[in-house]
Amino acid sequence: MEGTPAEAAVLSTVFAEQPIARTDIARRIGLSSAAVTRATQPLLDAGCLEYNEAHATDAAGDEATSRMGRPRRPVRIAVDYTGTFGVKLTHEEVVGVLVDFGGRIRGQEQRTLVGTDVDAAIETVVEIITTLDKQARKLGFTHPADHVGLSVSGDVDHATGRVRYSPFLDWRDVDLGARVSQATGKHVVVENDVKALATAEQWFGYARGLDDFALVTIGTGIGSALVVDGALIRGAHSVAGEIGHLPVGDPSVLCRCGGHGCVEAEASTAALLSRCREVAGEPELSLRDAVERARSGDAAIAAVFVRAGHLIGLAIASVANIIGPAQVIVSGEGLTTYDFIESAIRDSFAEQTFGAARQTQLHLQPLPLAEWARGAAAVAIEEFAFPSRLASGRRVFGGSHV
Amino acid sequence: MEGTPAEAAVLSTVFAEQPIARTDIARRIGLSSAAVTRATQPLLDAGCLEYNEAHATDAAGDEATSRMGRPRRPVRIAVDYTGTFGVKLTHEEVVGVLVDFGGRIRGQEQRTLVGTDVDAAIETVVEIITTLDKQARKLGFTHPADHVGLSVSGDVDHATGRVRYSPFLDWRDVDLGARVSQATGKHVVVENDVKALATAEQWFGYARGLDDFALVTIGTGIGSALVVDGALIRGAHSVAGEIGHLPVGDPSVLCRCGGHGCVEAEASTAALLSRCREVAGEPELSLRDAVERARSGDAAIAAVFVRAGHLIGLAIASVANIIGPAQVIVSGEGLTTYDFIESAIRDSFAEQTFGAARQTQLHLQPLPLAEWARGAAAVAIEEFAFPSRLASGRRVFGGSHV
Numbered sequence: 150m151e152g153t154p155a156e157a158a159v160l161s162t163v164f165a166e167q168p169i170a171r172t173d174i175a176r177r178i179g180l181s182s183a184a185v186t187r188a189t190q191p192l193l194d195a196g197c198l199e200y201n202e203a204h205a206t207d208a209a210g211d212e213a214t215s216r217m218g219r220p221r222r223p224v225r226i227a228v229d230y231t232g233t234f235g236v237k238l239t240h241e242e243v244v245g246v247l248v249d250f251g252g253r254i255r256g257q258e259q260r261t262l263v264g265t266d267v268d269a270a271i272e273t274v275v276e277i278i279t280t281l282d283k284q285a286r287k288l289g290f291t292h293p294a295d296h297v298g299l300s301v302s303g304d305v306d307h308a309t310g311r312v313r314y315s316p317f318l319d320w321r322d323v324d325l326g327a328r329v330s331q332a333t334g335k336h337v338v339v340e341n342d343v344k345a346l347a348t349a350e351q352w353f354g355y356a357r358g359l360d361d362f363a364l365v366t367i368g369t370g371i372g373s374a375l376v377v378d379g380a381l382i383r384g385a386h387s388v389a390g391e392i393g394h395l396p397v398g399d400p401s402v403l404c405r406c407g408g409h410g411c412v413e414a415e416a417s418t419a420a421l422l423s424r425c426r427e428v429a430g431e432p433e434l435s436l437r438d439a440v441e442r443a444r445s446g447d448a449a450i451a452a453v454f455v456r457a458g459h460l461i462g463l464a465i466a467s468v469a470n471i472i473g474p475a476q477v478i479v480s481g482e483g484l485t486t487y488d489f490i491e492s493a494i495r496d497s498f499a500e501q502t503f504g505a506a507r508q509t510q511l512h513l514q515p516l517p518l519a520e521w522a523r524g525a526a527a528v529a530i531e532e533f534a535f536p537s538r539l540a541s542g543r544r545v546f547g548g549s550h551v
Numbered sequence: 552m553e554g555t556p557a558e559a560a561v562l563s564t565v566f567a568e569q570p571i572a573r574t575d576i577a578r579r580i581g582l583s584s585a586a587v588t589r590a591t592q593p594l595l596d597a598g599c600l601e602y603n604e605a606h607a608t609d610a611a612g613d614e615a616t617s618r619m620g621r622p623r624r625p626v627r628i629a630v631d632y633t634g635t636f637g638v639k640l641t642h643e644e645v646v647g648v649l650v651d652f653g654g655r656i657r658g659q660e661q662r663t664l665v666g667t668d669v670d671a672a673i674e675t676v677v678e679i680i681t682t683l684d685k686q687a688r689k690l691g692f693t694h695p696a697d698h699v700g701l702s703v704s705g706d707v708d709h710a711t712g713r714v715r716y717s718p719f720l721d722w723r724d725v726d727l728g729a730r731v732s733q734a735t736g737k738h739v740v741v742e743n744d745v746k747a748l749a750t751a752e753q754w755f756g757y758a759r760g761l762d763d764f765a766l767v768t769i770g771t772g773i774g775s776a777l778v779v780d781g782a783l784i785r786g787a788h789s790v791a792g793e794i795g796h797l798p799v800g801d802p803s804v805l806c807r808c809g810g811h812g813c814v815e816a817e818a819s820t821a822a823l824l825s826r827c828r829e830v831a832g833e834p835e836l837s838l839r840d841a842v843e844r845a846r847s848g849d850a851a852i853a854a855v856f857v858r859a860g861h862l863i864g865l866a867i868a869s870v871a872n873i874i875g876p877a878q879v880i881v882s883g884e885g886l887t888t889y890d891f892i893e894s895a896i897r898d899s900f901a902e903q904t905f906g907a908a909r910q911t912q913l914h915l916q917p918l919p920l921a922e923w924a925r926g927a928a929a930v931a932i933e934e935f936a937f938p939s940r941l942a943s944g945r946r947v948f949g950g951s952h953v
Contacts, residue, residue, distance in 0.1 A: 153586055154556045184555055304906075361787045375873070377779050384875020385763045386907035391872040394905040396865050397798050397812075408868075408903040410799075463798050466810075470793040471777070471873055473786020501810040503796040504706075505788035 155180060155188035160197065160534060161351075161379060163226055164252070165358030168201035170221035189224060196291055197250065197534065199227040226251045232285040232294035234278050234335070235526025237342060237518060238301050240265050240317045244518040245277035247285055247294065248526045252353030256284040257519055265318045271325070274299065275332045282333075297337045298529030299325060300345035300521060302370070306387075310339045317369065338532050343390070344381055345524035346480075346516070347374035352527045354520070355478050355512060363474045365392065366481030367461055371413045377472055393417070397463040412464045416457035418483055424453045440487050458493025465494065466501035469509045476510040485515040557582060557590035562599065562936060563753075563781060565628055566654070567760030570603035572623035591626065598693055599652065599936065601629040628653045634687040634696035636680050636737070637928025639744060639920060640703050642667050642719045647679035648924040649687055649696065652932070654755030658686040659921055667720045673727070676701065677734045684735075699739045700931030701727060702747035702923060704772070708789075712741045719771065740934050745792070746783055747926035748882070748918065749776035754929045756922070757880050757914060765876045767794065767867055768883035773815050779874055795819070799865040814866045818859035820885055826855045842889050860895025867896065868903035871911045878912040887917040 158178045163169055166177070175185040192198040201223040228251035236245040240262065247256035258277045262270055278297060285294035303315030310326020312318075330337040340348075347364040350356040356364070356376070365373045371393035375382045382389040393413035394406050404411035414420055418436065425439040426432050428449045443451040465477055479494065491513050498511060560580045565571055568579070577587040594600040603625040630653035638647040642664065649658035660679045664672055680699060687696035705717030712728020714720075732739040742750075749766040752758040758766070758778070767775045773795035777784045784791040795815035796808050806813035816822055820838065827841040828834050830851045845853040867879055881896065893915050900913060 153582060154560075158556075180555060377784055377874075378782055380780055382779055382874050384908065385877035386875055386910050388871070388904075388906050388908040389873065389875040391905040391908070394872050394903070395797075395799075395869050396903050406905055408905070467797050467869060468873060469790070470796050471791065471870060472779075472784050473788055473791040475787035501796070501798050502790075503793040503808055503810070504790050506786065506790040506793070508788050 153188060155184055156192060157534075158379070159185060159188045160192060162358075163198060163224055164352055167225040168223035169225075170223045172221060193224070195230075196227055197230050198224045201225045227291070228253065229288075229290050231292040231296075232288060232290045233526045233529050234281055234285075234294065234297040235345075235522045235524065235529065236274050236277060236297065236299050237345075237521040237525055238262075238270060238274065238299065238318065239518075240319075242518070243270065243273045243277060244522045245274070245281055246519055246522040246526060247281040247288075248523055248530075249288075249290070250530070252349075252523065252527065252530075254519060254523060255288060256281050257522075259518075265320065267320060267323050270318070271328050271332070274329055278329070278333050278335065295335055296529040296533050297329065297333065297335045298345065298525035298527070298532075299329060299337060299339045300342040300525035300528070301325070301339065302342045304387075305339055305341045307338070307340060310337065312339065336529070336533065338529050340525065340528045341374075342521055342524070343372045344374045345528045346521050347376060347381060347524070348527040348531060349520060349524035350478060351376055351379075352530070353523065355514060356476060359475050361472070361474045362476045362478065363390075363465070363468050363472070365461075365465055365468075365477060365479045366483075367416070367479065368481040368483035368486075369418050371417055371461065371464070371483075373468065375468065375472060375474070377474075382472075392464040392468060395464045395467050397467065398460050412460045416460045418486075421453060421457050421487075425450050428453055436486065443487070444489060454487055454490050455493045458490030459497045461490070462494040462497025463501050465511070466498045466506075469498070469506040470501075470503045473506055474509060476512055479511065479513045480516045484513060488513075488515075555590065557586055558594060559936075560781065561587060561590045562594060564760075565600060565626055566754055569627040570625035571627075572625045574623060595626070598629055599632050600626045603627045629693070630655065631691075631693050633694040633698075634690060634692045635928045635931050636683055636687075636696065636699040637747075637924045637926065637931065638676050638679060638699065638701050639747075639923040639927055640664075640672060640676065640701065640720065641920075642721075644920070645672065645675045645679060646920040646924045647676070647683055648921055648928060649683040649690075650925055650928045650932075651690075651692070654751075654925065654929065654932075656921060656925060657690060658683050659924075661920075667722065669722060669725050672720070673730050673734070676731055680731070680735050680737065697737055698931040698935050699731065699735065699737045700747065700927035700929070700934075701731060701739060701741045702744040702927035702930070703727070703741065704744045706789075707741055707743045709740070709742060712739065714741065738931075738935065740931050742927065742930045743776075744923055744926070745774045746776045747930045748923050749778060749783060749926070750929040750933060751922060751926035752880060753778055753781075754932070755925065757916060758878060761877050763874070763876045764878045764880065765792075765867075765870050765874070767863075767870075767879060767881045768885075769818070769863055769881065770883040770885035770888075771820050773819055773863065773866070773885075775870065777870065777874060777876070779876075784874075794866040794870060797866045797869050799869065800862050814862045818862045820888075823855060823859050823889075827852050830855055838888065845889070846891060856889055856892050857895045860892030861899045863892070864896040864899025865903050867913070868900045868908075871900070871908040872903075872905045875908055876911060878914055881913065881915045882918045886915060890915070890917075 162174045171185050175182045228249045230250040245258045246254045260273045304313040312323040326337045326339045356362040360379045373390040373392045375390050394411045396410035398410040398415045400410040402414045404414035426434045564576045573587050577584045630651045632652040645662050647660045648656045662675045706715040714725040728739045728741045758764040762781045775792040775794045777792045796813045798812035800812040800817045802812040804816045806816035828836045845856050
């Protein structure tokens, strides 16, 4: 595979709408049939795609034949093409999955992390990959499972596979990609966890088939990954999707970023809890208790959560006014813990979106850790299926073959 | 030309860096040399591009020969390929330009509009195109100048060429594209004026060669056009770049859009003037006088302008935090009239941008109406050079040939 933009467009369309005939792919992505056929052939040759023979037989006759008299021969993803590993690291646990080329999870491993020691964490990651690799061999993919995606929160340098800074893991400048590659002999790519989750949603999940969507995560941090025209926005200076620092809050509140009125300064879990403690006059109040009181009608505590939901809604509305996604998926551990802020988010979003942007679908959806790990695998799949995308920033390390 | 994404990438790279060898194009856009050669050939065949023979001769020897021993044969834009017309309509005047395929303005016509009558305006547009068409014939382009781009402020439906709503012209649902096409026999495409101006900057102007930039216009309205990965963001619901409705202002101020705290509600020219009148206690104060007083040290009036600059800076910082452009160009009649708000814009931008987004270049640049008209021409050029982009929303009308 050459990994041209046209090939990427074809592959993502097949993922979204398989089985699908090339004429329909052409219509969907706005290229000529000739260009689509040219882009599809290397994918068929490489074994990523296959003809959907069953469908062609079922639908013999008119449906399987184009007006040109040629069989339409729909194509689909060859799920057994290869397996890919995805691992999500948090400061509390490591979750790894093995997915097939269709994105289905075929194996899963989970380990608890005690502390944020780099060596121990890397050892755990390697252990998980080794275990999943045995499962991959038994499943008998056409090509060996040689690619690993790792996802970590914070500032990740795709170009070097280094974790520049991960506040929750308290890691600075960790050479994660190279070290895991050396220990496992696999190609390893490292990505920010929210961007990786968005990639999973785009290829296999809730945003499948959407060229324009946003994934917003709320909790310890408030972040987002934005997909425009099918591609993740990375920002010319590696900053993008920083909705936690939109100044839609109280301008007198200073954020640790140096700005004022940032959403995160009032609506992150820590900011919320600190405000609840202030309001209740109880410096030891736990998040669990604060949530409990908000649920059971403590108006002052509830107002703190509603205010956070309001600011998150304004931030999402800002994204809608600026880039106009078809859908916004809201997730993250904050949503799981205090899901009752949903109506505040929705109300502020509806009020502040401009004109037709009000039609944007808001999809509030808690997602399990395994889904975040699948995101890391999706990033690795994107890497090896579309090497041309490397130009836009990520680098794949080592591995036993090229 | 087939108008594939690869062809678009090649052509825009040649525009930005001509003369340029195909090996350098390949490096620049991250495609293989083979893919670039495949994408360049139809552009050469069509006569859009030509070999830079002069350069190949000058640089005979090592420089003109690749390591593979083949001549590098740099290519450049064939400026005489065809001429294109661009017309910008405001409620006060109509400016038209004739540009060659290299984007240079080769002819210009300007007429004053009295009133906003649709028939009179269309008659003026047709008159300007007819005059410029005579000039085009004299210039002797290789292909006749058959394409027109029209740009209008407000809500424009690219798919149908209709102006849905233009507040300043006070037009609703005007079938502008079809009517001008019928009267001139040309292919006509209609675009929102800010988006068109961004297209000109991307192809020929200040943002040439940039894949990620924002154009912000301040004045009667506050808007923006955003280019990510080389393409204008249009939004799934045709709403994008609405930075005038980011809620970074006073949350008690209601905007005519129904939201609160919108930038436009405090920083548009009308909002500014109204606030200046309030502060001065002079309901008849003119904008010119308000600007004069701010310049000559009236602290209360100056504060109103500084506040507007502050909000505009926050809005631009929000764009930087969300999409991470390499450069932001700020223009519009507001900038021309009250350019002294520049430092307020810059200060707030610097304070509110997150991390490396602070490195975003802010380029404050008043642009003449002819440049806006060149934007309309750039949109038309994009249309006929890249028909595949039609899939993303615009439609070209009629014309004497296909």
